Amino acid sequence: VKSTKSQSIPNFSGAPGLVSVPPGFSMPSVPPPSVPGQPAGETGSPLPNPGTYEECHRKCKEVFPIQMEGVRLVVNKGLSNHFQVSHTVTLSTLAESGYRFGATYVGTQQTGPAESFPVMVGDMDNTGSLNAQVIHQLTSAVRSKIAIQTQQHKFVNWQCDLEYRGDDFTSAVTLGNPDVLLGSGIIVAHYLQSISPALALGGELVYHRRPGEEGAVTSLMGRYTGNNYVATLTLGGAGAHATYYHRANDQLQLGVEFEGSMRTQETAVSFGYQLDLPKANLLFKGSVDSNWVVGAVLEKKLLPLPLSLALGAFLNQKKNTFQCGFNVTVG
Amino acid sequence: MAGIEELSPAAGPVETRPPEGEIDEDEDEELDETIMERLWGLTEMFPDTLRSAAEVTASGSVTVAKKLYSFSRTALWVGTTSFMILVLPVVFETERLQLEQQQLQQQRQILLGPNAGMSGGMPGLMPPAPVKM
Numbered sequence: 001v002k003s004t005k006s007q008s009i010p011n012f013s014g015a016p017g018l019v020s021v022p023p024g025f026s027m028p029s030v031p032p033p034s035v036p037g038q039p040a041g042e043t044g045s046p047l048p049n050p051g052t053y054e055e056c057h058r059k060c061k062e063v064f065p066i067q068m069e070g071v072r073l074v075v076n077k078g079l080s081n082h083f084q085v086s087h088t089v090t091l092s093t094l095a096e097s098g099y100r101f102g103a104t105y106v107g108t109q110q111t112g113p114a115e116s117f118p119v120m121v122g123d124m125d126n127t128g129s130l131n132a133q134v135i136h137q138l139t140s141a142v143r144s145k146i147a148i149q150t151q152q153h154k155f156v157n158w159q160c161d162l163e164y165r166g167d168d169f170t171s172a173v174t175l176g177n178p179d180v181l182l183g184s185g186i187i188v189a190h191y192l193q194s195i196s197p198a199l200a201l202g203g204e205l206v207y208h209r210r211p212g213e214e215g216a217v218t219s220l221m222g223r224y225t226g227n228n229y230v231a232t233l234t235l236g237g238a239g240a241h242a243t244y245y246h247r248a249n250d251q252l253q254l255g256v257e258f259e260g261s262m263r264t265q266e267t268a269v270s271f272g273y274q275l276d277l278p279k280a281n282l283l284f285k286g287s288v289d290s291n292w293v294v295g296a297v298l299e300k301k302l303l304p305l306p307l308s309l310a311l312g313a314f315l316n317q318k319k320n321t322f323q324c325g326f327n328v329t330v331g
Numbered sequence: 332m333a334g335i336e337e338l339s340p341a342a343g344p345v346e347t348r349p350p351e352g353e354i355d356e357d358e359d360e361e362l363d364e365t366i367m368e369r370l371w372g373l374t375e376m377f378p379d380t381l382r383s384a385a386e387v388t389a390s391g392s393v394t395v396a397k398k399l400y401s402f403s404r405t406a407l408w409v410g411t412t413s414f415m416i417l418v419l420p421v422v423f424e425t426e427r428l429q430l431e432q433q434q435l436q437q438q439r440q441i442l443l444g445p446n447a448g449m450s451g452g453m454p455g456l457m458p459p460a461p462v463k464m
Binding site: 275277279280282284286288294295296298300311313315317 | 417421424427
C-alpha cells in the first residue's frame with residue numbers, strides 16, 4: 001500500500017470539526033445562547049486553555065464580509081427557553097430558490113453561564129435535504145459532536161467528533177464519512193498546546209483512505225495573542241495560511257489574511273475591516289482582495305421592531321462582475 | 332499653356348510675368364498637394380540621428396498620452412466604485428445619525444427652553460406670576 005497525496009482532500013477549515021460542505025448546504029450556525037465556543041481560560045492553572053484548533057483563524061475571518069446573492073428572509077421564533085425554530089426563504093438568481101426549516105433544542109445540563117448541553121440543531125430543505133448536529137458534553141472535559149448531512153435522501157456527510165480539553169491543551173479527533181463496507185474514511189486529529197499565556201502551538205494530521213489509495217497531510221500551527229491583536233500562522237503540506245487580527249478601538253477591527261496553496265500554486269492577500277456603531281445600530285464590514293475583489297456588507301437593526309436588514313455587494317474589478325443581495329431577519 | 336497665351340501680342344501690355352512665375356503658377360495649383368512634401372523635405376536638412384530621435388520621441392509621447400488617458404479612466408472607475416462600496420454607506424449612516432441627534436437637540440431646546448440644549452441641562456422655569464392682593 002503506497003501512500004500518495006490525493007488531489008481531492010476535503011478542506012477542514014470550515015465549521016468546527018466538520019468537513020467543508022457544498023454551497024447551499026451549510027451547516028446551521030448554533031445560536032448564541034448555546035454556542036459551544038471557547039470556554040473561559042482556566043484561572044487556576046498558570047497556562048490557560050488555548051481553545052480549539054479551528055477557532056484560531058476564526059477571529060480574523062469574522063471580520064470579513066460574506067458574499068451575498070439574492071434575497072433571504074429569516075424568521076426566528078423562540079418557543080421556549082430551550083427550543084427555537086427558524087424559517088428561511090431564499091430567492092436567488094444563481095442558485096435554487098427554496099425554503100428551509102430549522103429547529104434548535106438546547107438541553108438542561110448547564111455547564112456555564114452561556115452554555116447548556118445537549119444541543120441539537122436540525123435543518124431541512126424544501127427538497128428534503130437534512131443537516132443535523134448533536135453536541136453533547138460527556139464529561140467536564142470531553143465534548144462530542146455528531147453531524148450528518150444529506151442531499152435529498154442520500155447521505156453526503158456523516159461524522160463524529162470528540163474533543164478533550166485539558167488544563168493547557170486541547171485535542172480533538174474527528175472521524176469523517178467512515179464507511180466500513182468500502183473501507184474508506186477520513187480521520188482528522190488536532191492538538192493545540194499553550195506554551196505561554198500568549199503563545200499556542202499545535203498540529204493537525206489528516207489521514208484519508210479510499211479503496212485503492214490512502215494519504216496523509218500534516219500541518220503545524222502557531223498563534224500569538226498580544227494586547228489587542230492575534231497573529232496566527234498555519235504551515236502544512238497543503239499550503240500556508242497566515243492571519244492577523246487587530247482591534248484598533250472599540251469601533252474598528254481589522255484583519256489581514258494571507259493564503260498560499262501548494263496545489264494551485266496561487267497566493268492571495270485580503271484586507272478586511274469591521275466598523276461597529278451601536279449608536280446608529282450599524283455593523284459594516286468591508287474587504288479588499290488581491291484578486292481585485294471589493295466587497296462590503298452593511299447590517300442595520302431597524303428598531304423598534306426586532307428587524308435586521310443586511311445589504312451586501314461584491315464587485316470583481318478585473319472581471320467586471322458584480323453581485324449584490326440583501327437579507328431580512330425577523331426575530 | 333497659360334504662359335504662352337500671355338506672351339502673345341493680343342494679351343495686352345500689363346502682364347509680363349517672369350519665367351519663374353510660370354513655373355510658380357504651374358505649381359500654384361499643385362501647391363496644396365506638395366506643401367507637406369515641401370515641409371517634409373525641409374526636415375531633411377537635420378542630421379539623421381536628430382530626425383530619428385525626434386520621431387521616436389513624438390510617437391512615444393503619443394503612446395504615453397494614450398496610455399495615461401486610458402489608465403486614468405480605469406483608475407477613476409475603480410476608485411469610484413470601490414469608494415462607493417467600501418466607504419459611502421458608512422458616511423451616509425453617520426451623517427444621518429448626526430442629523431438625528433441635532434434634531435433631537437433642537438426639539439429638546441424648543442420643548443424645555445433655551446437652557447436645555449444639552450441633555451444634562453436644567454430646564455428653564457417660568458417665574459411664578461405675582462398674586463394681586
